[in-house]
Amino acid sequence: MSRPNHRAIPKASPKPRPRIISVSVAVAVAVVAVAAGIWWYTSPWRWLRQAEGILARDPAQADALAEAALNAGTGRESQAWLIRCRAQLALGKPLEALGAYAQIKQPDQCDVADWCALIAEARAAHHTLLADGALSVALRFRSERARVLTLALPLKASTLAEPEVLELVQELRRLAGSRADCWHAVGITEQARGRYAEAVEAYRQAVTRSHVSQPIGLSSRRELAQLLIILGEFSAAESLVTEVLHASPPLSEDQLRLAQLRRSSGDRVRAEQLLNEVIEKEPENLPALLLRGEVRAEQDELAKAQADFERCLRIAPFHDEAHYRLSQILRRQGDSSGTTKHLQESRRLSELKRRVLEIDIRRQTAPQDPKLMDELADLFEALGQPRTSAKWRRAAQTARGLEP
Secondary structure, eight states: OOOOOOOOOOOOOOOOOHHHHHHHHHHHHHHHHHHHHHHHHTOHHHHHHHHHHHTTTOHHHHHHHHHHHHHHOOSOHHHHHHHHHHHHHHTTOHHHHHHHHHTOOOGGGSOHHHHHHHHHHHHHTTOHHHHHHHHHHHTTOOTTHHHHHHHHHHHHTTTSOHHHHHHHHHHHHHHHTTOHHHHHHHHHHHHHTTOHHHHHHHHHHHHHTSOTTSHHHHHHHHHHHHHHHHTTOHHHHHHHHHHHHHHSSOOHHHHHHHHHHHHHTTOHHHHHHHHHHHHHHOTTOHHHHHHHHHHHHHTTOHHHHHHHHHHHHHHOTTOHHHHHHHHHHHHHTTOHHHHHHHHHHHHHHHHHHHHHHHHHHHTTTOTTOHHHHHHHHHHHHHTTOHHHHHHHHHHHHHHHHHOO
């Protein structure tokens, strides 16, 4: 009789407990999330991102965050120094801003948009060295080329060699397409180069591609109208000025431009009426006072013209054109001593301005020469422009701070 085969019955594997597993996974995920959160909160990368986000509204805090990122080490030191440069500039510390700029060793580590922002900020702060340096860096980028050239060309045209300017203008023309801001930049550059026909054509392209209600549309129409006045194309200029005046609240410069056109067409009565409106709103508007004095002189209202020119000189004693205009009115009235006095002062001030232009030309080859900046400071002081003089003195000190 055979024995029953007693095989070992395998034990059933324990059934998984979904609740315990899901809780374990949740705990693990939470731990990882907390760890990641702690890492991100204390990460220098986060500090840089946060600094970029608050730079416009809190430059002091942005500077502190960028400094903390530098101390911790991020591998993006140039980006941190650019943030610090912009922050110091916003805080009104130009020397510190330039010092931060000098620490940027890898400019291509920064986004071209940040360089464009620095260009705009340095221009607004009248920091010539920073603006020029940022422009030179931005020109190396191939991305956002149209935007960079739009910012750079109007400022760099006077300091670049003619072949380089021509090449960049042609490049911007190719890139411009339907962008009014690009055509506007081409117009400014061509006008600065004395190529007025090309400037008119570029401004017209900008006008065609923009509405008068847009800032670039208004600016393009104003620039084109002023250039057409210079070229004697008064009818075309007047239609643009009229369009601008009808599209926006009238600005003094637009009314002044229309007064110029009225005078050029021989309608001096209407020109004077427009100028009266401007001067009533802005009693110290020198261009309006000068133009009204000229209009009155052309109508043989010599006493009124003299009053306008003397009023100019009470506002701006160092105004060479006002001295000259007054000397001519006094000559017509037979006042020889007054004529000589104001004519000599006009010539003296004109000579000072000529020397300013001469130094500006010399600075094209030595833009950071502190001696030239000192000369400019002295000249502007003699021209009665203390703020401009102080600006050049600060620029000279900044340049000397960079010297070994």
